[in-house]
Amino acid sequence: MFGFITRRIAMALVVMFVVALISFLLFRFVGDPVNQMVGIETTPEQREALRQRLGLNDPVLTQFLRYVLGAIRFDFGNSYQFKQPVADLIGRRLPATLELSFASAVFALLLGVPMGVYTGLNRDAWLSKLLLSVSLAGISLPTFFIGILFIFFFSVTLQWLPSFGRGEVVTLGSFWDTGFLTISGLKAIILPAITLGLYQMTLIMRLIRAEMLEVMRTDHIRFARARGLPNRSVYYIHALKNTMVPVITITGLQLGSIIAFAIITETVFQWPGMGILFLHAVQNVDIPIMAAYLLLTAFIFVCINLIVDILYVVIDPRLRTERSRT
Amino acid sequence: MTDNPSTVSTSEVSQAPRSAIGRFFDSDLLHSFLSSRVTVLAAFTTVVLMLAALFAPLIAPFNPFDLAQISIMDARIPPIGMEWSDPRYLLGTDDQGRDLLSGILYGMRISLAVGFLSVAFAAVLGISLGLISGYVGGRTDAIIMRIAEVQLTFPAILLALLIDGIANGIFGNINRETWAIWILTFSIGLSFWVQYARTVRGSTLVEKNKEYVQAARVIGIPAWIIMIRHVLPNVLGPVLVIATINLALAIITEATLSFLGVGVPSTQPSLGTLIRIGNDFLFSGEWWIAIFPGLALAILVLAVNLLGDWLRDALNPKLRQGERP
Numbered sequence: 292m293f294g295f296i297t298r299r300i301a302m303a304l305v306v307m308f309v310v311a312l313i314s315f316l317l318f319r320f321v322g323d324p325v326n327q328m329v330g331i332e333t334t335p336e337q338r339e340a341l342r343q344r345l346g347l348n349d350p351v352l353t354q355f356l357r358y359v360l361g362a363i364r365f366d367f368g369n370s371y372q373f374k375q376p377v378a379d380l381i382g383r384r385l386p387a388t389l390e391l392s393f394a395s396a397v398f399a400l401l402l403g404v405p406m407g408v409y410t411g412l413n414r415d416a417w418l419s420k421l422l423l424s425v426s427l428a429g430i431s432l433p434t435f436f437i438g439i440l441f442i443f444f445f446s447v448t449l450q451w452l453p454s455f456g457r458g459e460v461v462t463l464g465s466f467w468d469t470g471f472l473t474i475s476g477l478k479a480i481i482l483p484a485i486t487l488g489l490y491q492m493t494l495i496m497r498l499i500r501a502e503m504l505e506v507m508r509t510d511h512i513r514f515a516r517a518r519g520l521p522n523r524s525v526y527y528i529h530a531l532k533n534t535m536v537p538v539i540t541i542t543g544l545q546l547g548s549i550i551a552f553a554i555i556t557e558t559v560f561q562w563p564g565m566g567i568l569f570l571h572a573v574q575n576v577d578i579p580i581m582a583a584y585l586l587l588t589a590f591i592f593v594c595i596n597l598i599v600d601i602l603y604v605v606i607d608p609r610l611r612t613e614r615s616r617t
Numbered sequence: 618m619t620d621n622p623s624t625v626s627t628s629e630v631s632q633a634p635r636s637a638i639g640r641f642f643d644s645d646l647l648h649s650f651l652s653s654r655v656t657v658l659a660a661f662t663t664v665v666l667m668l669a670a671l672f673a674p675l676i677a678p679f680n681p682f683d684l685a686q687i688s689i690m691d692a693r694i695p696p697i698g699m700e701w702s703d704p705r706y707l708l709g710t711d712d713q714g715r716d717l718l719s720g721i722l723y724g725m726r727i728s729l730a731v732g733f734l735s736v737a738f739a740a741v742l743g744i745s746l747g748l749i750s751g752y753v754g755g756r757t758d759a760i761i762m763r764i765a766e767v768q769l770t771f772p773a774i775l776l777a778l779l780i781d782g783i784a785n786g787i788f789g790n791i792n793r794e795t796w797a798i799w800i801l802t803f804s805i806g807l808s809f810w811v812q813y814a815r816t817v818r819g820s821t822l823v824e825k826n827k828e829y830v831q832a833a834r835v836i837g838i839p840a841w842i843i844m845i846r847h848v849l850p851n852v853l854g855p856v857l858v859i860a861t862i863n864l865a866l867a868i869i870t871e872a873t874l875s876f877l878g879v880g881v882p883s884t885q886p887s888l889g890t891l892i893r894i895g896n897d898f899l900f901s902g903e904w905w906i907a908i909f910p911g912l913a914l915a916i917l918v919l920a921v922n923l924l925g926d927w928l929r930d931a932l933n934p935k936l937r938q939g940e941r942p
Binding site: 306309310317321427428430431432433434435436439440442443447454547548551552554555558559569570572573574576578581585588589592593596 | 767770771772774775778779781782783785786787865869872873876877878879889892896899900904907908911914915918919922923926
């Protein structure tokens, strides 16, 4: 168990190293940092001085080390577009993205799990068939188009919910702007959160359904039935528990893609988060922001994967013995 | 298991060997295809949409790329059946006076082209790496699979965005029109190869130890010929399923990137670009500019997805047995 976790952590460190390298290469070699900082009338001597001051003449390895050490202290350099430190820009937008991701993950789990259990147990009921067909449609509709449809129905036609922004925000502590504490903030998060969570919800539902179908055929369920256990405890204690391993993997990995898909949702709803910042950076070739975003999301993904891997072992005792033996 | 249709048909085939076409008409696959109404409908829709896209220049009432045919005076005309509509424009026009129906047909052409090309690219890359990884094994295998694992940590859309951004950073915005589609195809393809590689590697590991491969190796056939001629045909089954489902994903990814404004330039609008243009007019009540291309996209993707779902179930004998109570 301990060996397994150490190995996973080592693997995570390798991934982070590779990503940091890519991020650094991007930062350093795609486009000339000096060209982006100075005006046309800067003389070659001034450029050279700036180059020297930024340390761009040092050996690449030194620069890489400096970049990594900077990144650990959240120093990612200045944005080409905004001429501000990237860390500030991202820090200001991070709460918005995290709140949106959190709300949509909660939405996806709260609806997806019961729907999956229901459709898995009552596979021939009309409601199951309806849910399944709707979920297929949900997977086929691109996220951004679902968002547009929502805006069209709920904001433009019915005028129930706002179509952009995050409403009034309350600042907690020094930097965390939360929209959860005001009515307009809560109203503003509904549409983006559902848009973002819909795909994950259908995925969780289909996954749990498939797992339930599989588990219900196994011997230990038959045995539990034969022992005369009531249906409820067979379903929820013996069956659902055994579906959890794949569900946790997929949900964990999906948490990562929620953050990635937030780029789309944020664009549709003009949600002032990290995603929009990254998108504008891609459009305007603002490399420091791209590099920092890459590093940050990689870090989040790697952490999630690590937690998922560890949870695996905690939940499934079979894995514990197998893995520790190897 | 005695009523299993597959055992019946295989025994028939073994009694009287027939041509490939004869076997196809007698196969499980066709039977399961025809017995599912949804699948037939999905296949029909897919074929119709693909033909419509392919022959867009012949079918479409206008050519949206021909500046002589469009007039800004015709901008934002609503579809037939609404007030102020124009009988020439069945689904209305967009903000530049381009006929929306023609725009959708031509847009679907670009969407499908990017979709097919990127799936082909991803499949070729993934299958080759998977074959090499599975057949050669050892350190090569470890390296390829580590790369795959690292890449799998990142969602495809993020990778495609990043690759697109980097490519634009390197090439600059010079001649963006000509580059854009190829960069797009490349970035989508590159973000989808992992699944092929992992699947092909898995089946290659199984095939590698079978007698026919060992026999081929014993008589001294070079490794690359064994891989391509002997192992490859036997590992392609699952690849077909992945490719179908990936086509839907690739189309969605293309549309998403174009919607985000980093994909196809608006001079050659794909479905995603059309939706992006329409999104700006949603609030002024001109809903058709965004909604119609969106529906076309959704129908196309849904049809392809349904086909992929059916194919996966039909080619998976384990699932077929499982369907029996």
